[in-house]
Amino acid sequence: MKKPTGNIESSSKKLTEMSVSQGQFTLNRKPIDVKLQAWEAADEYLLKYVDEQNLLAEPLSLLIINDAFGALTVALAAYKPTTMSDSYLAQQAMMENLSANELDPAALKFNNGLSLPAKAFDLVLIKTPKSHALLEFQLRLLKPSIGANTIIIASGMSRSIHNKTLQLFETIVGPTTTSLAWKKSRLIFATPNLSLEVPFANSSDRFVLETNRSFNISSHANVFSRGRLDEGSQLLIEHMPINEQYRDIADLGCGNGVLGIIASSLNKPSSIIFADESYMAVSSAKQNFGEAFGKSIKAHFKVTDCLHGVEDESIDLVLNNPPFHQLNAIGDAIAWQMFIDARRVLRKDAALYVVGNRHLGYHTKVKKVFGNCEMITSNQKFVVLKAVKQ
Numbered sequence: 044m045k046k047p048t049g050n051i052e053s054s055s056k057k058l059t060e061m062s063v064s065q066g067q068f069t070l071n072r073k074p075i076d077v078k079l080q081a082w083e084a085a086d087e088y089l090l091k092y093v094d095e096q097n098l099l100a101e102p103l104s105l106l107i108i109n110d111a112f113g114a115l116t117v118a119l120a121a122y123k124p125t126t127m128s129d130s131y132l133a134q135q136a137m138m139e140n141l142s143a144n145e146l147d148p149a150a151l152k153f154n155n156g157l158s159l160p161a162k163a164f165d166l167v168l169i170k171t172p173k174s175h176a177l178l179e180f181q182l183r184l185l186k187p188s189i190g191a192n193t194i195i196i197a198s199g200m201s202r203s204i205h206n207k208t209l210q211l212f213e214t215i216v217g218p219t220t221t222s223l224a225w226k227k228s229r230l231i232f233a234t235p236n237l238s239l240e241v242p243f244a245n246s247s248d249r250f251v252l253e254t255n256r257s258f259n260i261s262s263h264a265n266v267f268s269r270g271r272l273d274e275g276s277q278l279l280i281e282h283m284p285i286n287e288q289y290r291d292i293a294d295l296g297c298g299n300g301v302l303g304i305i306a307s308s309l310n311k312p313s314s315i316i317f318a319d320e321s322y323m324a325v326s327s328a329k330q331n332f333g334e335a336f337g338k339s340i341k342a343h344f345k346v347t348d349c350l351h352g353v354e355d356e357s358i359d360l361v362l363n364n365p366p367f368h369q370l371n372a373i374g375d376a377i378a379w380q381m382f383i384d385a386r387r388v389l390r391k392d393a394a395l396y397v398v399g400n401r402h403l404g405y406h407t408k409v410k411k412v413f414g415n416c417e418m419i420t421s422n423q424k425f426v427v428l429k430a431v432k433q
């Protein structure tokens with residue numbers, strides 16, 4: 044553990060040096076972005092509060108939920124927290140940031156948030172997620188791990204804490220209050236009411252996808268466009284390439300798997316890879332694909348960063364609707380990496396199909412990576428692009 048500075052206001056101006064009550068730590072985002080900090084005021088506020096209120100007396104059974112890049116996990120590593128997140132990038136960032144601070148990455152107790160063994164925690168720290176569906180799912184999951192004396196504190200930037208956020212704490216956990224704002228962030232305090240009846244709710248959302256046949260698509264709480272088909276995905280589906288040469292397909296950033304499922308239905312490939320950095324996405328894709336095709340097509344489901352771990356020159360068609368933001372930051376670093384990885388895994392003469400918002404300018408990026416880029420179709424909002432590996 045680094046030497047405590049004790050003074051939060053002496054925060055270093057360097058974007059990678061986080062100075063909080065527990066000490067000074069080096070923190071990077073994943074993917075690394077030198078222009079963006081890997082933590083926010085809501086992390087600093089929470090760390091300051093737990094220190095000032097002496098909530099860190101050992102032994103402590105500590106659970107941290109939705110830590111974005113490890114600010115909380117690294118600063119509180121001495122208390123051996125369990126960390127719960129849906130994000131593989133967050134998990135990787137935590138390990139890298141533990142290493143960067145001479146802490147043991149192998150000690151990370153990571154839980155992917157799909158289930159949580161019922162174990163009572165003394166202190167639960169939550170970064171409020173943008174999605175209310177995810178928060179609701181997580182609070183319900185947490186319920187059996189809350190005892191009468193469990194302290195539950197959430198934090199978030201004030202702009203992302205809504206009445207609905209507080210209502211979820213109130214109805215699932217118990218009486219809820221908030222702190223004053225500090226650097227545009229707030230804390231939420233929820234006091235457990237163990238006699239609160241919380242009716243069962245199925246957290247997955249579902250819709251029927253109609254093409255040459257009907258597919259039931261269900262999605263866990265944190266999955267992109269979980270209640271309906273995204274307009275961009277729809278445009279790509281309407282122009283889904285069909286070619287008997289497409290033996291091996293990859294659905295990159297698969298979400299609930301809609302693109303790969305339709306491609307499988309139209310192309311009958313011998314194998315398909317579904318890849319996403321969200322554990323909930325990959326789990327949803329697996330369920331949806333299994334329901335549609337059983338074991339008739341060989342399918343691999345990978346929680347990974349872009350196509351990391353997929354063999355070079357092993358794929359005939361990559362389908363991709365890239366993310367255009369990571370948490371609250373809009374950026375194209377992940378899209379770039381997706382195009383680079385797509386080119387790497389494609390065989391010669393094989394193709395990448397991308398759909399994106401027109402204003403994102405994917406055409407230029409794809410052309411830079413592949414040396415060619417053709418527009419297949421467009422409407423007022425979206426464009427479908429094709430690039431061929433030469």
Ligand SMILES: C[S@@+](CC[C@H](N)C(=O)[O-])C[C@H]1O[C@@H](n2cnc3c(N)ncnc32)[C@H](O)[C@@H]1O
Binds near residue numbers: 318367
């Ligand atoms: C715009 S959504 C598309 C989802 C799905 N393909 C569809 O069309 O509905 C982008 C997806 O990329 C995933 N993603 C974001 N960053 C990623 C990364 N580094 N590696 C793999 N997937 C990522 C997100 O979790 C999300 O599911």
